[in-house]
Amino acid sequence: MAGRAIWKGFIHFGGFDVPVKLHTAVREERIQFHLLHVRDQVRLKQQLVCAYEKVPVPPEEQTKGFESEKGRYILIDPEELEQVEPEDSRTIEVHEFVKTERIDPLFFERVYYLEPDTRTTGYGTLAAAMREMDAAGICTWAMRKRSYIGALSISGKTLRLNTLRYADEVIPVTSLDLERISLSEKELKIGSDLINQMAAPFQPQKFENEHLKKLQGLIDKKARGEKIAILRPRRVKPTSSDKLLEALEASLRKVA
Amino acid sequence: MKKQGSVRLPPKLSADSGNEPSLQGIWSGTVSFSLVAIPVHLIRAVEPGRVSFRLLHSKDYSPLLRRMVCPDEEKIVPPDEIIRGYEIGSGKHLLITDEELESVSPERSRTIEIIEFIDMEGVDPIYYDHPYYLIPSKGGEKSYSLLAEVMRRTNKAGLAKFVLGEREYLVAVKSTAGALSLITLHYSDEILPDNDIAPEEARVESAEKDRMKKVIREMIAEFKPDKYANDRRKKILDLLKKKVKEKVPVEAPEVEEEGGEGPADLIAMLQQSMRKVKKKR
Numbered sequence: 429m430a431g432r433a434i435w436k437g438f439i440h441f442g443g444f445d446v447p448v449k450l451h452t453a454v455r456e457e458r459i460q461f462h463l464l465h466v467r468d469q470v471r472l473k474q475q476l477v478c479a480y481e482k483v484p485v486p487p488e489e490q491t492k493g494f495e496s497e498k499g500r501y502i503l504i505d506p507e508e509l510e511q512v513e514p515e516d517s518r519t520i521e522v523h524e525f526v527k528t529e530r531i532d533p534l535f536f537e538r539v540y541y542l543e544p545d546t547r548t549t550g551y552g553t554l555a556a557a558m559r560e561m562d563a564a565g566i567c568t569w570a571m572r573k574r575s576y577i578g579a580l581s582i583s584g585k586t587l588r589l590n591t592l593r594y595a596d597e598v599i600p601v602t603s604l605d606l607e608r609i610s611l612s613e614k615e616l617k618i619g620s621d622l623i624n625q626m627a628a629p630f631q632p633q634k635f636e637n638e639h640l641k642k643l644q645g646l647i648d649k650k651a652r653g654e655k656i657a658i659l660r661p662r663r664v665k666p667t668s669s670d671k672l673l674e675a676l677e678a679s680l681r682k683v684a
Numbered sequence: 685m686k687k688q689g690s691v692r693l694p695p696k697l698s699a700d701s702g703n704e705p706s707l708q709g710i711w712s713g714t715v716s717f718s719l720v721a722i723p724v725h726l727i728r729a730v731e732p733g734r735v736s737f738r739l740l741h742s743k744d745y746s747p748l749l750r751r752m753v754c755p756d757e758e759k760i761v762p763p764d765e766i767i768r769g770y771e772i773g774s775g776k777h778l779l780i781t782d783e784e785l786e787s788v789s790p791e792r793s794r795t796i797e798i799i800e801f802i803d804m805e806g807v808d809p810i811y812y813d814h815p816y817y818l819i820p821s822k823g824g825e826k827s828y829s830l831l832a833e834v835m836r837r838t839n840k841a842g843l844a845k846f847v848l849g850e851r852e853y854l855v856a857v858k859s860t861a862g863a864l865s866l867i868t869l870h871y872s873d874e875i876l877p878d879n880d881i882a883p884e885e886a887r888v889e890s891a892e893k894d895r896m897k898k899v900i901r902e903m904i905a906e907f908k909p910d911k912y913a914n915d916r917r918k919k920i921l922d923l924l925k926k927k928v929k930e931k932v933p934v935e936a937p938e939v940e941e942e943g944g945e946g947p948a949d950l951i952a953m954l955q956q957s958m959r960k961v962k963k964k965r
Binding site: 475609 | 714716717723731739740741745750752754758760765768770777780785786793803808809819829845847851854860861873874876883887889902903915916917919923937939
């Protein structure tokens, strides 16, 4: 069962309006820990503290500023901030359609299922049209005082809406300052062969979160007062550059 | 270098804190495939948009930082005095150390072992969670370049599992413009079923479908993320342009260590946004 609807709107493009409701599509499972003070085991709270005085700062003593140069801030009033917040609109405006695989995975943020909001034929018709065209709609909308860019897509019979990151939120590879290394054709050939030998279809059901169960096991053990054996993490010796070809050849023999 | 405390915060927590330098490593270890092992650092691939406000203390205009505070003493607790606890009753906790946590899956806590290579196009985007970059540590540059290049040539991505802090991640390691990026993936049982979302027998209006397809065809384009400049960013820049003229900036007291992110160069950003506006005309 998908989560309850969190927002309502209309998909709008080229004179069409399709009313939809957004539902959460993913629910993470995790074991919840608290952070404690080691001395007295009091549960700690995350708070905003003054970098200068090193004391917690209550909300009434917080203000917002924009750093115009190092250590200097232009103060912004809350009323002025309201002006820059987008007005909530109910329109998910589709601007263009693209091939889904042309969207770099780095851009995908959160995903929602779209439920038809009325019993009209718009939803089923749009789903069928998008399926036949095999295209995703790039759209923008405002919800909860934020403007979003997203990708509207179809999977099975359900329309989905993925929020995308803005271009200036993704750190460009050029800023990583990676060294260009020359590789021999032989290394590249054997490396490619190795990858093709290790190729498999993506079958997510094959992978369980085994760690979650093991972690629960550790907690149960501790709760019974048993001692936990400390195992050192396995460290692998890095392959040195002059041994790379050798390691590739040995790998290929192993998997072939 | 940041002091290593007894508790390592999960990557999302540290990635969102907003005041760490963007290229700071979250984790270091090894990426391996078959017998090849590459020493790497994991760093973040996304950061909040460049135009963002800092929270300041209204008394002294010093920036605010997120820190763990002991509610009894109202004091900041240094990382080496923090321990992880699992609640077993109200206020009662089992203490779990980093070493114990690492002992749960020791083979996966320092190594990202690629088990198989997949077609990234075969991955439903619903699985994508959070992106990072891997950068080579000293001595790993060559094998790193090799893996990035052969994955680009074969159009494949490596699938692996590894443990960081409290969680085990299923990840895809792929080639992005000469670099290795790492995308955490959701487990299949975290994907909620969608069978109750759309009606079983959705009615399709065939004349309308043809009209929609015609419009879609006319709207086909290449995805260019730069085009969607954040509207909010533009508005903030406009507001700041106005404020720079009427108000003198306040000065924060100098604080040793714990520097924030480098200053955003407002003037450069204004010029850039002006150029973009001009280009559009």
